Amino acid sequence: MKHQLFLLDLDDTLLDFRASERLAFTRTLGGLGVTRVPDALFTDYQAINLDLWRRFEQGLVAKDVLKVARFRLTFERHGLDLDAERASLLYLDGLADSVVLIEGALQTCAELAAIGEVGIITNGIEAIQHRRIHSAGLAGHVAFVATSEACGHAKPDVRFFEFAAAKARAFDKASTVIVGDRLDADILGANRFGIDSCWFNPHGLANETEARPTCEIDRLAQLLPALRESRG
Template sequence: MTYSTILFDVDDTLLNFEASEKQALEKLFKTIHQPLTPAVYRDYHDLNAQLWHRYERGEISRETLLNSRFNLFFAHYGQNIDGKLYGQKYRTFLSEGHDQIPQAQTLLNDIRPNHQLYVITNGIAATQQRRLKESGLVNYFDDVFISERIGHKKPDSAFFEAVADQIQGFTKQSALVVGDSLTSDILGAKHFGIDSVWFNPHHLPNASQTKPTYEIDHLLSLEAIVS
């Protein structure tokens, strides 16, 4: 199969979201003069992941996710805080984090001459744009598609329809989605009828019914698939 259009997820595919998340939480907890222990970090990480999965399934809105997650988190510890304010501070700190996944820039540099490259992300627009710019990766892409601006989210087919409509000459047969999330990237690609690559560097088991076309554990392995 020849793939000319590559649609990349951002978080934990090209940029290390976990590192950015932890750095942002450390900065937030420093401003509120509370310790961020490993256990507290794990609690937040798990809660946040659960909320994002609920958002992907359409069970909660983006606004609910962003404005309520810190209320829910601190309520677990018996604290009543301004969750919206904490969320705004956290997103500012999060936008400052842009550590790359190993070999991300090398991959993009290698395949850019012969492919159209695009970003597809459910992240917050201002946060993702700053992270991509400051990471040095944004110039490799022909366009950046963000759910907040599209009006639909991964894995909804409407998101991919909107992306396809904005790419000149787009065909499903020549497009490939690359991402780390089975419930967002890979499921979305399956629903829309395009091939996918599951980036799974930690060799996590796939207990879902969603099967990627390909699976890789190192970004440079993508070159053999798209060349």
């Protein structure tokens, strides 16, 4: 097989982040004494959180600011007198254990590890992502984890991919592929770094961006066949 190094995104590629996020958010609010979490509150949190992460990826906001600001802004919007810093601590602790696997994630990682080396690349928080990987049962198949927090740069910055490549036992651009759900971070990053990419697109979204994946799948079970077909 052409590919020997598989760089896999974590959230919404291997782990269902939306499901995990909802569980962790509900538990966080419960820890602050809020027994019923309105849908509008969670929806606003998601929008605020997404905006802050996009700004982080552009280098416009620090991660330590992001962790607390997403709760502070959400609480302010809904007129809630709650401690944003405590919410941040509760959420991060809860997120590490609120893992939901994407269908086929465990089997896919095992199959790829039998072929070559598997690395996880994520813009998430170092300690939390390691805990989530262990909680999900993926750690035994993963050779290394590269996070934006440890690197100091986030996907799609080429420096992040250089950081990830340096963690591999052996790195060759021609035999490396990135698998991820985000065109703007995973696929565009692969394009800029000069390596193959597979777009995990379970919702059948249209690609209206400059990012150009080598192949595209809507289920993880399709990954190996797609990579074999794209061997060039």
